[in-house]
Amino acid sequence: MKPLTVTVLRPTRRHTLPGFSLSLGLTLLWTGLIVVLPLTALLFRPWHNGAGTMIHALYDARMHAALRVSFTCALLAVLIDLPIGLLLAWTLVRYRPPGHRVVDAMIDLPFAIPTAVTGIALATLYGPNGWIGSISSQWGLKLAFSPAGIVIALTFIGLPFIVRSIEPVLRSFPKDVEEAAFLLGASGWQRFRLILLPTLAPALLSGVGLAFARGVGEYGSVIFIAGNQPFHSEVAPLLIVMRLQEFNYDGATSIALILLVIALLCLVAVSRLRRSVSSGLVREDGA
């Protein structure tokens, strides 16, 4: 009779995911090479020849004006995108009008079209000879080649970020919650304000953050429609290009670093806001 052998099955893998350490290693390597390395270079380059370039950039009045233009226009564009994006996502998900699939595909176009093409097309449309520009100029409204032009370009660029971040949340939002609210006598506005908006708020905020960050850094589409007048319609990324044109790499990276730090602060603020909104949501649910 053979002796009884017992094989103890031990879990050999510590992680449920196969190849965890390999994938983690690869991910960290790629992130390091593609994101961290260039950003580190950006951190160190401005100090190449002492702190002078950075101090100069920090106190340059034209730079302040350009930052103000970039951030104000990006903010305005996001504020315009917010209701339009919400409406668009709502229509696409809830009403499914004829041709909604086409509209759905078209929303991503601003991602796909080269930004220069966007800029030229918008400048043509809103320029003094364009379809919209010629009508607006009759009312004394100058759209292209002014800060308004920048807002128009950034609105176009930012819209998909808003729509695409709300859409999935809206789609998975249980209808019965709204129905219950309706049966309990909530009006349309109350259902929107008290049920829908709090649920959508985190997604909306992340969309806002993405669109805003993209708008602040946008160059290609903006320069064709902005007019690029110093102190008036000159965006910060254009100043970077100017420094590069002077072969002044330190100056260019100084502006880039300032832009990066402010954008980072904005994104952190948005994500904190989003977290406080979502935790507020959980509390209200009684969880």
Add this chain to the structure above:
Amino acid sequence: MKNVSSRRYVLKGTLVLGAALIAGSGLSSARAADYRLLNVSYDPTRELYGDINRAFPAFWSKTHAGDSIVVTSSHGGSGAQARSVLEGAPADIVTLGLAYDIDILAQNGLLAANWQTRLPHNSTPYTSTIVFLVRKGNPKSIHDWPDLIRDGVQVVTPNPKTSGGARWNYLAAWGWALRQPGGSEQSATAYLKALFAHVPVLDTGARGATNSFVQRGLGDVLIAWEDEALLASRDLGPDKFDIVVPPLTILAEPPVATVDRNIQEHGTEAISRAYLEFLFSPEGQRIGAKHYFRPVDPTIQAETASVFPKTTTFDVASLGGWTRLQKAHFSDGGIFDQIYSH
């Protein structure tokens, strides 16, 4: 940094000598070779170098039968193109919008500092000049530089900080103002300040400015390179625009050079030099004139005189040279920035 580059030149000189010896000994065995040349150029020369690249192989095979040659050109803003060569684009030849961009390459040891004296006419095979493109019939009667700052005249010109081509526009205005009776740096700065107050849109590139003027109907006058103006008026809309050549303007000299470090590495020294010589040959000069660049060869000048109106010009050297001008006008906080400061 200076020391390193000068040491590099010595090293390079030895290398050139060595390479020349090897090339000289190689000539006798005359074997067919396979050449790939890259010409890094600036924006409005796309069509010109397209034609040159097609015509050059025949020129080369007169002396080197059987070689196979492919020349490609890359185009973009002059400064951006210079930067790409600086960062390692394998250019054998650079044909850029202004000497300053090639000077930068020389400062970084890519070619000899005296590059501009290696070929005739300051290494400039074609010249151009700065002219005014106005609406048909010249409704605002613009004939000379003072007309640009009259009330109600809108001027389209790109930002000289982002567009190498526009630096010529700016310097044409600067040089004209300096040459007026009682002209000084102050009066010239005042003229430029007045001029740029009439510029509603500062496009970042020359083609962008042409678009603003031609397609969007912006402004009354476009300050442009003559070749761009002729192209716009003859090919885009013969009945829409007139060209006004101001009585005094700048001689625009877009220079050419071989990138010494790269051609040594690629073994393309002889053919790259031949490519540049071809630009100065009668055939190359005719191709240039076809694309509205003014030839430098007197015979071809005579042949094409009807295309190019006569005018008086001054050159960049008479204004102090690129290095000085770049620093004084287009560096951070320079005269162009002062024009816009509050």
